[in-house]
Amino acid sequence: MDLFSRIAGRYDHIIKGFDLEKIIGDITYSKDALLVDLGGGTGRVATLFLDYVNECLILDRSFEMIKQAHNKSRNLLLVQGSGDSMPFRENTINQIFVNDVLHHIQKQEETLQESHLVLKDQGKLIIRDYDRKYVGNIFLFIFEKILRFGSVFFSPQELKDKCQDIGFSVNWKRLTRGTYLLSAEKSIKLT
Numbered sequence: 463m464d465l466f467s468r469i470a471g472r473y474d475h476i477i478k479g480f481d482l483e484k485i486i487g488d489i490t491y492s493k494d495a496l497l498v499d500l501g502g503g504t505g506r507v508a509t510l511f512l513d514y515v516n517e518c519l520i521l522d523r524s525f526e527m528i529k530q531a532h533n534k535s536r537n538l539l540l541v542q543g544s545g546d547s548m549p550f551r552e553n554t555i556n557q558i559f560v561n562d563v564l565h566h567i568q569k570q571e572e573t574l575q576e577s578h579l580v581l582k583d584q585g586k587l588i589i590r591d592y593d594r595k596y597v598g599n600i601f602l603f604i605f606e607k608i609l610r611f612g613s614v615f616f617s618p619q620e621l622k623d624k625c626q627d628i629g630f631s632v633n634w635k636r637l638t639r640g641t642y643l644l645s646a647e648k649s650i651k652l653t
């Protein structure tokens with residue numbers, strides 16, 4: 463059992479609440495479309511998204527984390543699975559949100575590619591994560607190393623380059639000195 467599964471029942475108490483309203487203006491989202499919260503865990507963020515989008519689906523590899531989301535709201539769609547192999551058909555998803563997850567994912571490259579595959583043209587992959595290059599994050603990096611999370615962090619520019627190589631158009635902005643929000647849009651393929 464991985465660490466998230468072991469701490470699932472206490473996760474929301476360990477991690478502070480999430481202020482979606484602070485960033486919702488920075489996210490271009492479609493109200494009428496399904497939003498996939500990749501690595502959405504206990505539904506801490508997804509339950510907030512229910513006020514903004516029609517449907518929200520959590521895809522998370524930890525069954526224990528998803529169980530917490532189930533206890534929180536019956537309006538969430540819950541799927542156990544991994545970001546590098548999502549159970550969606552190609553070109554079917556409008557928006558994928560990834561909060562505090564990418565650095566935990568082992569197959570990061572594959573997950574970015576898979577996101578590109580399942581997103582529709584002009585669909586968006588929105589990632590909030592911690593900047594590898596911000597010195598103040600050092601305690602977080604050490605903490606996650608001690609817990610043997612195996613985390614791999616990127617700077618926003620590094621992640622932008624990776625997403626562009628895959629075929630996304632990318633913008634990012636700093637949310638705090640140590641965190642950033644990156645929006646990667648699947649470009650329309652001209653035939």
Ligand SMILES: C[S@@+](CC[C@H](N)C(=O)[O-])C[C@H]1O[C@@H](n2cnc3c(N)ncnc32)[C@H](O)[C@@H]1O
Binds near residue numbers: 502504522568
């Ligand atoms: C730090 S928690 C963040 C949970 C949620 N996004 C939030 O902000 O509350 C990281 C989550 O990513 C999930 N996760 C890790 N690797 C994953 C993968 N390859 N595919 C899907 N979920 C993954 C973990 O199970 C865990 O629930």
